[in-house]
Amino acid sequence: MLPSPSSSPAHVLEHITNVPPRKPLRQAPLKFFPTPPNEKKPKRQAQLLASDSPRKRIKLSQEFVASDSDEYGSSSDEYLEEDSEDEDVFFAGPSARPAQPTHRANHRVTSMYNKPASFPMSSFSQLSTRPILQSFVSSSKADVFKCESVQPDRYLTPPYACSYSHGAKKGQKSYLAVANEEGTVHIFDTSKRRDWDPEPQRSTLQPHQNGVFEVKWDETDSRIATCSGDKSARITDVRTGTITHALQGHSNTIKCVTWDPNHQELLATGSRDGTICLWDLRTSERHGDSELHLAQPVRMIHGAHQEPQLKGKGRARKGISAPPGITSLLYPDALTYGLVSSGSADGILKYWDLRCLESTKKSRGAKPKPPPVLLSSPMDPTTLQGSRRARGILSLAAGSGPTAGLIFGLGADSNIHCYSLPSLEPQTSRQYSHPNLKASSFYVTLSVSTCGRWLASGGTSTDGRAFLFDVEASRSSGNSPGSTAVQLSSQRGEIGAVDWAQDALATCADDGTVRIWRPDVEVYRGCVEMPEEKRWDWAWGS
Numbered sequence: 001m002l003p004s005p006s007s008s009p010a011h012v013l014e015h016i017t018n019v020p021p022r023k024p025l026r027q028a029p030l031k032f033f034p035t036p037p038n039e040k041k042p043k044r045q046a047q048l049l050a051s052d053s054p055r056k057r058i059k060l061s062q063e064f065v066a067s068d069s070d071e072y073g074s075s076s077d078e079y080l081e082e083d084s085e086d087e088d089v090f091f092a093g094p095s096a097r098p099a100q101p102t103h104r105a106n107h108r109v110t111s112m113y114n115k116p117a118s119f120p121m122s123s124f125s126q127l128s129t130r131p132i133l134q135s136f137v138s139s140s141k142a143d144v145f146k147c148e149s150v151q152p153d154r155y156l157t158p159p160y161a162c163s164y165s166h167g168a169k170k171g172q173k174s175y176l177a178v179a180n181e182e183g184t185v186h187i188f189d190t191s192k193r194r195d196w197d198p199e200p201q202r203s204t205l206q207p208h209q210n211g212v213f214e215v216k217w218d219e220t221d222s223r224i225a226t227c228s229g230d231k232s233a234r235i236t237d238v239r240t241g242t243i244t245h246a247l248q249g250h251s252n253t254i255k256c257v258t259w260d261p262n263h264q265e266l267l268a269t270g271s272r273d274g275t276i277c278l279w280d281l282r283t284s285e286r287h288g289d290s291e292l293h294l295a296q297p298v299r300m301i302h303g304a305h306q307e308p309q310l311k312g313k314g315r316a317r318k319g320i321s322a323p324p325g326i327t328s329l330l331y332p333d334a335l336t337y338g339l340v341s342s343g344s345a346d347g348i349l350k351y352w353d354l355r356c357l358e359s360t361k362k363s364r365g366a367k368p369k370p371p372p373v374l375l376s377s378p379m380d381p382t383t384l385q386g387s388r389r390a391r392g393i394l395s396l397a398a399g400s401g402p403t404a405g406l407i408f409g410l411g412a413d414s415n416i417h418c419y420s421l422p423s424l425e426p427q428t429s430r431q432y433s434h435p436n437l438k439a440s441s442f443y444v445t446l447s448v449s450t451c452g453r454w455l456a457s458g459g460t461s462t463d464g465r466a467f468l469f470d471v472e473a474s475r476s477s478g479n480s481p482g483s484t485a486v487q488l489s490s491q492r493g494e495i496g497a498v499d500w501a502q503d504a505l506a507t508c509a510d511d512g513t514v515r516i517w518r519p520d521v522e523v524y525r526g527c528v529e530m531p532e533e534k535r536w537d538w539a540w541g542s
Contacts, residue, residue: 128470128484129453129454129470130470130484130486132519133454133468133470133486133519133541134486134524134540134541134542135519135520135521135524135541136468136486136488136505136517136518136519136520136524136540136541137517137518137519137520137523137524137527137538137539137540137541138488138490138515138516138517138518138538138539138540139195139537139538140490140536140537140538140539141195141196141537142192142193142194142195142197143190143515143516143517143518144513144514144515144516145176145178145186145188145190145199145202145513145514145515145516146512146513146514147159147178147180147184147186147512147513147514148186149180149182150182150184150204150206151182155512156511156512156513157180157181157182157184157512158180158181158493158496158509158510158511158512159178159179159180159496159497159508159509159512159514160179160180160181160211160212160213160443160496160497160508161178161179161212161213161214161215161445161496161497161508162176162177162178162179162215162497162498162499162506162508162514163176163177163214163215163216163217163224163499164176164177164217164499164500164501164506165177165217165221166217166219166221167221168190168501168502169450169500169501169502170450170502171502171503173189173191174189174190174191174501174504175187175188175189175190175221176188176189176190176499176501176506176514177215177217177224178215178497178506178508178514179212179213179214179215179226180211180212181211181212182209182211183206183207183208183209183210183211183212183228183230184204184205184206184212185204185205185206185207185212185215185224185226185236186202186203186204186205187202187203187204187205187238188200188202188514189201189202190501190504190506190516192504192518195537203238203241205224205236205238205241207224207226207228207234207236207243208226208228208229208230208232208234209230210228210229210230211228211229212226212227212228213227213228213229213253213254213255213256213443214226214227214255214256214257216257216258216259217259218259218264219259219261219264220264221238222237222238222239223235223236223237223238223244224236224238225257225259225267226257227254227255227256227257227269228253228254229253229254231248231250231251231252231253231254231271232246232247232248232250232254233246233247233254233257233267233269233279234246234247235247235281242291243292244291244292244293245281245284245292245293245294245295246287246292246293246294246295247269247277247279247295247297248294248295248296249277249296249297249300250269250271250273250275250277251271251273251275252271252272252273252325253271253272254269254270254271254272255270255271255272255325255326255327255328255442256269256270256326256327256328256329257269257270257329258329258330258331260331261331261333262331262336265280265281265282266278266279266280266281267279267281268329268331268339269329270304270325270326270327270328270329270341271325271326272325272326272344273322273323273325274302274303274304274305274306274322274323274324274325274326274343275300275301275302275303275304275323275326276300276301276304276326276329276339276341276352277297277299277300277301278297278298278299278300278301278354279295279297279298280295280298281293281295283295283296283298299354301352302323303323304323304326304341304343304350304352305323305324305326305341305342305343305344305345305346305348305350306323306324324343324344324345324346324392325343325344326341326342326343326344327342327343327344327392327393327394327395327442328341328342328393328394328395328396328409329341329342329396330396330397330398330407332351332398332407332421333398333400333404334404334405334421334422335351335421335422337353337354337355338351338352338353338354338374339351339352339354340352340396340407340424342392342393342396342409343392343393344392344393344442345390345392346380346382346383346390346391346392347377347380347381347382347383347390347391347392347393347409347411347417347426348376348377348380349376349377349393349396349407349409349419349424350373350375350376350377350424351373351374351375351376351422351424352373352374353374356374375422375423375424376424377419377424377425377426378423378424378425379425379426380426381411381415381417381426381428381431382411382412382413382415382417384426384428385413385415387413391411391412391413392411392412393409393410393411393412393417394409394410394411394412394439394441394442394444394445394446395409395410395444395445395446396408396409396446397409397446397447397448397455398448399448399452399471400448400450400451400452401451401452401453402451402452402453402471402472403448403452403453403471403472404452405420405421406418406419406420406421406427406430407419407420407421407424408446408448408455409446410439410444410445410446410457411439412439412440413439414433414437414438414439414440415431415432415433416431416432416433416446416455416457416469417430417431418430418431418432430471432455432469432471432485434467434485434487436459436461436465436467436487437457437459437465437467437485438459438460438461439457439458439459439460440460441460441494441496443458443494443496443497444457444458444459444460444494444495444496445457445458445496445497445498445499446458446498447498447499447500447505448500449500449505450500450501450502452471453470453471453472454468454469454470454471454500455468455469455471456468456469456498456499456500456505456507457469457498458494458495458496458497458498458507458508459494459495460494461494462492462493462494463489463492464489464490464491464492464493464494464495464509464511465487465488465489465495466487466488466489466495466498466505466507467485467486467487467488468485468486468487468488468505468541469484469485470484486541486542487541487542488505488507488517488539488541489539489542490515490539491507491509491511491513491515492509492510492511493509493510493511494509494510495507495508495509496508496509496510503518503519504516504517504518505517505518515539517541523538523540524540527540528540
């Protein structure tokens, strides 16, 4: 009968463990190299105790702790191989080895597994994601939504604007608000479904009786703000369909609206009259006995993008030119209490500090003066390509993630320009274009993906083309951005509004349809291999 481990003499184990004898410690197994129980396999242990021939063992010493990562990797493989063969005879309990080297060895292994890669993280951003953009496909049955007209003599109506909810951008339910030229807003559930599944129930709102040029969700996804050709902006409760606020103060069509991300009751609008209006819904007043509240702007910036007229002795002009219209507004994350605006006359962006604005109510016989601009673009990027005159900016989009601190602007010169914050200086090395990208309409918009790496743009070509750009890859590879762009073409007419969810892209066309694009490598490969068969059921990029 074999003696138990507690009664075995210490000198018998000395030549096996290959460590100097020590005073027995607490008989608790280590977490890193657990000691197998001796009672389960007595035959194997008896053979080892009776054998006097030396056997190869893993030596846990200071040399193992001080070895570098490459040597450790090879040693760990050797240990795994030998441990699989001699698992029942390997002893590494605290009674057979010093406690301090064991702690250092455990710390060494843990730190090596938790240590990041030795190559720089910038190499990830240099990898092209064009294959992912190429794999974007759209089902002709499950990913097409029609903007039905509310008029009895029409079937479809062109969509003007679209916006995904904040929840959709975070991976939650994919609700998409689409506004059209009849003042109607459709809210679609664009979650992925099978081809034979019916379309989910949509919600239809009627905040205006004129075309809606932009629609935006508030931070809670319970209200939407719309701006229209009727010179007003309105707030609508999505759950009840009730118009809660009417914002009146512009003298021309309102082109853009945006919510203040830091306060759910503040928002800003820009109009073709060249004025930026700031609104506080808490100052609104109830209209009669209804639930509608009327609001007036708390601050107005007149002639926000109008050049100052120089005083001189020259003959005064007979007519005064109208100020450039405001085309896009956004609240940048990097600049608190600020608002960035773009105009229809040039590619200059302006930043306004909302804390420094004074009351600009019009008084009779006195011209309202615009407040001083805190920051402005030092140059116009639309004039750097040999253009005879400056071109306006159609749409702005703020970067995030790898493009945080950047603002992208789609210009009327059919180029996507990049501005850096906080100086708003154009970056000529980050200009994106494509031979087929034409942007000559103020209905075309730009959108940045939730990961911050991809740009989506519409176009005014009549063959229904949208364009996707990998921002980082085209910059780091040194190639022309147009050579890395992906074209999505399956709709008819111009592609105006585009917007990203976390896993999808929406494109709106003049044919009255909205298409949802999703990455699917298997479907894309099938479409490339059998285009004639797949073109009836799928649309894919090129």
